[in-house]
Amino acid sequence: MGKKIILLLTVGVLAAYYVYTPLPDNIEEPWKLTWMIAVSKSITNLFMFAEFLGISHLMNTVMFFIALIEVPPTSDENVTVTDTTFNNIPVRVYVPKRQSESLRRGLFFIHGGGWCLGSAAMSSYDFLSRHTANRLDAVVISTNYRLAPKHHFPTQFEDVYAALSSFLSSDVLEQYGVDPTRIGVAGDSAGGNLAAAVAQQLSEDPKIKIKLKTQSLIYPALQNLDMDLPSYRENSHFPILPKSLAARYWSEYFTTDRSLEKALLLNQHVTAESSHLFKFVNWSSLLPEKFKRGHVYNAPSYGSSDLTQKYPGLLDVRAAPLLADDARLRGLPRTYVMTCQYDVLRDDGIMYVTRLRDAGVEVTHTHVEDGYHRAILFLDLKISYRMINHYVDWLMVTL
Known part of the structure; x- marks a missing residue:
């Protein structure tokens, strides 16, 4: 009997250790989040074990299960939802049902997922898009794009740019009743990366006459040159997006060769020939004091082999x-950036805010002190709705 009790206690302690994740004191609904992290961690570890055994690539396995939580294009009492294609890229379109006396706003939304995962049909993205369409009385285009590991940069960028270019044509805008002077682009995480990239490209594209009024970037990934920022140091093991997973996503964007991932983790993926670019990501000059506190800037460390020659997209502005x-930044529209305190990507967004403001772009920055990566999609948690409201409220006033 005593042995059974000891065994039971041992199993209980091990289970509690596995489930429990220490969280900062200001995290709202910590036990809900802890449970969600435990479930996610269990599933991810299982998928990683399957990859280790050679059964399936991690991202392909995750996408198989993501497909199970996708929802069909179902209209409701407020919004008509349809699936179609723009320039052969699948998109989901949300059009408010109520009568409008004038042309509507238009919002082009790009989902996240590390360029490897996700879709416009995921239930959380579907909710966000239909909620945005209804509140703003806007036509929302939620785009898909081809994903890694089957497709690498610049495919994801090109797919999104092709779909956006199609949306911005006069005949498509007329078809959906969209005001050509009130169009914005938005995205979260890798979608924020793509939103920033297409906004830059569009501002310099003479072939597209209709330009964006706004860009909204939700905890965007904006650079891979320096992965030793204070936000990477502070949140390297935060479970939603640890540094190891961020490096894996960046690596998969360019190649299935895992050696790039290892170089990214060591921050030794470029040689001294690229040193001139570090001024654009020098956090010692681009971050406000509150985010530099307690950190010392380390001079760049360079690798012995230049992976940027093997994978030139690493330093392409369409990827980073x-x-x-500064000249490229000056032509950008009014910008909204949301960052989260407990996120390795926090400083990417904050440095972009600094650089855009220095270039004369009007920027609104919302920093969520108790926020963490992907929180806007966790619809079971209160923080998700708080973040959604910040984002949509800005669009309501600005777009």
Whole structure:
């Protein structure tokens, strides 16, 4: 009997250790989040074990299960929802049902998922798009794009740019009753990266006459040049997006060769020939004091082999919008950036805010002190609705 009790206690302690994740004191609904993290961690570890055994690539396995939580294009009492294609890229379109006396706003939304995962049909993205369409009385286009590991940069960028270009044509805008002077682009995480990249490209594209009024970037990934920022140091093990997973996503964007991932983790993926670019991501000059506190800037460390020659997209502004020079930034529209305290990508967004303001772009920055990566999609938690409201409220006033 005593052995059974000891065994039971041991199993209980191990289970509690596995489930429990220490969280900062200001996290709202910590036990809900802890449970969600435990479930996610269990599933991810199982998928990683399957990859280790050679059964399936991690991202392909995750996408298989993501497909199970996708929802069909179902209209409701407020919004008509349909699936179609723009330039052969699948998109989901949300059009408010109520009568409008004038042309509507238009919002082009790009989902996140590390360029490897996600879709416009995921239930959380579907909710966000229909909620945005209804509150703003706006036509929302939620785009898909081809994903890694099957497709690498610049495919994701090109797919999104092709779909956006199609949406911005006069005949499509007329078809959906969209005001060509009130169109914005938005995205979260990798979608924020793509939103920033297409906004830069569009501002310099003479073939597209209709330009964006706004861009909204929700905890965007904007550079891979320096992965030793204070936000990476402070949140390297935060479970939603640890540094190891961020490096994996960046690596998968360019190649299935895992050696790039290892170089990114060591921050040794470029050689001294690229040193001139570090001024664009020098956090010692671009971050406000509150985010630099307690951290010392380390001079860049360079690798012995230049992976940027093997994978030139690493330093392409279409993949890393923070590397754009000031002249390219000056033509950008009014910008909204949301960052979260407990997120390795926090400083990417904050540095972009600084650089855009220095370039003369009007920027609104919302920093969520108790926020963390992907929180806007966790619809079971109160923080999700708080973040959604910040984002949509800005669009209501600005777009």
